[in-house]
Amino acid sequence: MSPETQFVRRNAWTLPPGDETLHFYGVAVAAMKAREPQDPTSWSYQAGIHGSEKEARALFNECKHGSWFFLAWHRMFVYYFERIVREAVIAAGGPADWTLPYWNYSLGGQQATMPVPFRASPTAIVNPLYVSARAKGINEGHALPSAAASDAYALSRPVYTGIPEFGGGEAPPNQQFWSQTGRVEQTPHNDVHNAIGGPTGLMANPDTAAQDPIFWLHHSNIDRIWAVWNAQGKKDPEGPKWTEQTFKFFDVGGKPAEKTCAEVISTNDLEYTYDTLAPPAAVAAIAVPAAVTAAPGEPEVIGANDGPVVLTGQPASTTVAIDQAAVDRAATAGEPGGPNAYLGVEEIDGERNPGTVYGVYLDLPAEPDEQALQERHVGNVSFFGLERARNPREGEQAHKLRVSMDISHVLAKLHGTGEWDGRALTVDFRPLRLVPPPGEAEIAETEAEAQAPVQIGRVSVSLA
């Protein structure tokens, strides 16, 4: 390939018949697994750069989560990984233009199930792409729930910086799980990690996630979503704190390499693109009120529930009371001239990630139908990184997880139907389960690990 060649990452579910992209990916995975663990191009070393429970080597445990560096760091990580895999593919006689595909689970239907080559486990031979340590049902063709896999809401966000915005809030460059998780990092990124990993699988823990070969297709897709968001004309951070931040990796042959965030804003500069950068139709269906098309100011908390909520794999509910002095302003949230409203799910703490994704809903009726669930769904919470947040590594600082979601549009609708007067909100947490193939039953998660309690310290409402 010439240096001018642009590699094209393609949808793993729509590769043409006879395409060998995933076959050679498996070949490369096997080759990398055979390398010495101290080789930076080995499978275990590459996975360890994201996170490792074992001994630390150079550049181990570098992943950036809960931070506005999440997207840029992972773009670099996948870029160098792809180059290392390509070299292994070429060495095995594969195509010189081999490129990492992506898994676009957001498209739903069959494409929300894991691509077949990753779940098939022929008994006679070893399938390097297969991992047994996944959530029950994933390897049997159960689909990711659409509310957890959808990229539509993240793509609808107009601004990059901020917890309720696309790319996450400002955080120090050397810190992980800093509680500044942006919308795309939460949904679909964190939620898909959890849905694939379940209570005990590799993908649900940042220290093991990159050992699963599907990790890289998941992150190829997250990277694609960023490119799609940019293709809509939306802007990344411009200040030097973000643009000039450098991260280090290993390139082909284990050669040290580094890039700044500014150098990875355009995938063209990295000599790759995606087969399509068109936003899904669902993005246009999300009406973003005029009030949220600009960066919001510092939110002011105006309401909270009266105690912790403990989630154990079952639906749970809490009531957020609004301060008397703020009722009138809260009632007009999301309306023209009214403030933006944000729901904060704060001080999330627990011993281990149960692997459950919860949808968050406002003022659900007692027996909600599908329409009510869709209309009142404001976002998700899941607990990728819970262990690291509680027990940080050397150099990391302890933070409880935190999620913030823009609820302006839902409050405006509820106000329009007379269901929201600014005084109190019921907030429901409902587990989002894998969707079984037609004719099969939903898998009831009975493992004790799936019921490991997670405590939400406070649920709040803020205005900005």
Place this chain on the structure above:
Amino acid sequence: MTIPLLAWAALLAAYGLQRVNALGAGAAMQWCSPQAMAGAVRHPGRLTATAVASGLGMSLLMAAAAMLPATLPALHHVARNSLRRRRRAVVAAFLLGYLAVWTGAGALQVAAAAVMPAAALSATLLALLLAAVWELTPLKRAALLACHRSVPIPLWGAGAILTVFRFGLRIGCACVGSCWALMLISPGLGPAGLPVMAGVGALVWFQKRTRYPRLVTRSTAALLAGSGVLVGLLAGLTG
């Protein structure tokens, strides 16, 4: 000397605490007057009223000087997660808890001063060596981590004030646990203690933010031990 106190004053004013600020800063300045500091140096080994007052004052001065930058995130957490109209009360409750811990630490310091050797350099030597050892313990790392842990803040009622007061106590304990040994260094140095105190403040701030805490604490321990050797030599030379 009053600069750190003025910094706290500016901070409190930012949260609308002008009245509390004036009272607190005024009292602290009384305690931390040059006369009181001199009293602490002049009367080592004797538990006089002046020594007690100056010891407590020194402790608060330490907290004010060294901990202001490092405490800002916790204060910001308290203020940002409370109703705007109640921020004065919750920030005051946090500071009450936080400074209560440092006052308690000051009382222990005074008691320790009563039984320590009379020579200031010897006391400084001991403090340096103690601080060097403390830097290398797992307890130091645990205390540093505890400095970053937050709590959910209720919005209304006495429970909110009590929660924030307890949070102030907790962060204060974490800070004391992390820095108590460092804080023992400067009192025995007289006027030279002020730049040392400023250096300790910068070090505390850096330790809370660094990516490489083990490297920093080991380097700090080496620096403290080296300084201890120098002080020991100096003490030997001056007889």
